[in-house]
Amino acid sequence: MQVIQQVAFIVCLAVAAFFISRRVRRIAGNIQLGRPLSRKDRPSERLKKMLLLAFGQQKMFDKPLIGLMHFIIYAGFLLINIEVLEIVIDGIFGTHRVFAPFLGSFYGVVIGFFEFLAIGVIITCVIFLIRRNVLKIERFHKPEMKGWPQMDGNLILTIEIVLMLAILTMNAADSLLQLRGTDHYAVVGAFTFSQYLMPLMAGLDTGALIGIERVGWWLHILGIMAFALYVTYSKHLHIFLAFPNAYFSNMEPFGKFENMSTVTREVKLAMGLMEDDGADEGEAKFGAKDVTDLTWKNLMDAYSCTECGRCTEQCPANITGKKLSPRKVMMDTRDRVEEVGNYLSQGKTLAEALEMGDALYSDRYISKEELMACNTCNACVEACPVSIDPLNIIVELRRHIAMEETGTPASWNNMFANIENNMAPWKFSPSDRFNWVEELNK
Numbered sequence: 001m002q003v004i005q006q007v008a009f010i011v012c013l014a015v016a017a018f019f020i021s022r023r024v025r026r027i028a029g030n031i032q033l034g035r036p037l038s039r040k041d042r043p044s045e046r047l048k049k050m051l052l053l054a055f056g057q058q059k060m061f062d063k064p065l066i067g068l069m070h071f072i073i074y075a076g077f078l079l080i081n082i083e084v085l086e087i088v089i090d091g092i093f094g095t096h097r098v099f100a101p102f103l104g105s106f107y108g109v110v111i112g113f114f115e116f117l118a119i120g121v122i123i124t125c126v127i128f129l130i131r132r133n134v135l136k137i138e139r140f141h142k143p144e145m146k147g148w149p150q151m152d153g154n155l156i157l158t159i160e161i162v163l164m165l166a167i168l169t170m171n172a173a174d175s176l177l178q179l180r181g182t183d184h185y186a187v188v189g190a191f192t193f194s195q196y197l198m199p200l201m202a203g204l205d206t207g208a209l210i211g212i213e214r215v216g217w218w219l220h221i222l223g224i225m226a227f228a229l230y231v232t233y234s235k236h237l238h239i240f241l242a243f244p245n246a247y248f249s250n251m252e253p254f255g256k257f258e259n260m261s262t263v264t265r266e267v268k269l270a271m272g273l274m275e276d277d278g279a280d281e282g283e284a285k286f287g288a289k290d291v292t293d294l295t296w297k298n299l300m301d302a303y304s305c306t307e308c309g310r311c312t313e314q315c316p317a318n319i320t321g322k323k324l325s326p327r328k329v330m331m332d333t334r335d336r337v338e339e340v341g342n343y344l345s346q347g348k349t350l351a352e353a354l355e356m357g358d359a360l361y362s363d364r365y366i367s368k369e370e371l372m373a374c375n376t377c378n379a380c381v382e383a384c385p386v387s388i389d390p391l392n393i394i395v396e397l398r399r400h401i402a403m404e405e406t407g408t409p410a411s412w413n414n415m416f417a418n419i420e421n422n423m424a425p426w427k428f429s430p431s432d433r434f435n436w437v438e439e440l441n442k
């Protein structure tokens with residue numbers, strides 16, 4: 001019986017590893033569809049930013065209570081995985097609590113701490129479910145959150161509660177089996193919190209207890225394998241991607257825009273600031289129409305989005321009733337790159353994949369109405385807890401509208417012309433700029 005369980009466990013582990021690694025390769029390939037971008041500068045500043053934002057969850061503490069609750073779930077996720085390591089070793093080798101002999105009496109303290117975290121995670125998940133579904137916090141109920149995104153959030157919170165209950169139930173049944181001297185269940189003592197569940201099971205016979213312990217054990221570990229695979233399809237991918245995303249984030253001041261090299265070159269040539277070296281810049285493409293025109297960092301941003309809506313909550317365009325939502329910009333970017341990746345996995349070429357379905361800049365994904373509503377204030381970038389830059393995508397898509405389609409409103413075109421000719425948005429000559437001083441001198 002024990003050997004059958006070991007074989008079944010190894011098979012489950014191999015199947016989970018196969019599907020997870022396949023999905024991870026797919027996501028990495030999709031991110032690499034983006035244009036190159038170098039983010040190798042200032043490694044120590046980047047490391048510090050990553051530690052503060054991703055590891056320390058710095059921005060989450062802008063709302064201290066929510067930050068604390070999120071930290072409990074996060075710490076629970078990280079630390080309880082140490083127990084999962086023991087479960088995996090026990091599953092492969094048929095051992096029982098393999099770390100206990102090495103840790104001695106400290107083992108009970110460690111498991112007690114994990115149980116404390118498990119209870120913290122259960123309480124926090126219940127509160128988060130109430131916030132989402134009963135209190136109806138506005139940012140969780142914007143149009144882009146209808147359907148699957150809403151269910152995704154609820155599902156993950158529910159799965160976490162089930163996983164934590166499974167661990168507590170397993171520990172309680174295990175402690176009773178130890179007390180009864182059952183074979184295989186070496187004595188390591190009762191645990192801090194699950195001991196209070198023991199009276200509920202004390203009347204059961206040993207066979208039923210072994211059944212409960214095994215169901216708890218399998219439910220927990222199979223749940224974790226399924227969770228690990230599910231996360232790769234869900235907004236919870238940020239658990240992993242928040243780290244590289246924060247490390248490779250933009251280190252320049254928020255208001256600084258990148259010039260387009262082709263345009264800079266043309267302007268410098270026109271102004272006689274550089275010699276024409278005859279360098280071939282290739283076919284110039286201005287801005288972005290689809291995901292392959294964005295950088296790999298834009299695409300990593302999309303996969304890292306937690307769909308928390310803090311950006312949309314701060315967006316003045318959204319607050320004043322415009323259609324624009326920076327969260328939707330990120331969700332649409334992820335959905336479109338997933339769509340292109342799916343076509344590629346079916347054997348299509350990149351050109352064919354991009355032709356199939358609608359481009360990122362389209363009424364199906366991000367429309368002109370949404371893009372034109374942005375005032376480039378950077379509030380969304382400032383608010384994001386995982387250092388995502390929705391504005392960069394908006395600006396690239398708008399560059400496409402302005403420079404490839406000449407699709408900007410007439411009032412904007414006048415402003416562009418004035419900047420180009422007068423070096424100011426207003427329609428007067430630069431030589432008249434200081435006329436107002438003469439008025440003062442009269």
Ligand code: SF4
Binds near residue numbers: 315325374375379
């Ligand atoms: S930069 Fe644009 S999208 Fe971001 S908050 Fe400001 S108006 Fe909204």
Ligand code: SF4
Binds near residue numbers: 308
């Ligand atoms: S872009 Fe950032 S702030 Fe906006 S929903 Fe995604 S994670 Fe939250």
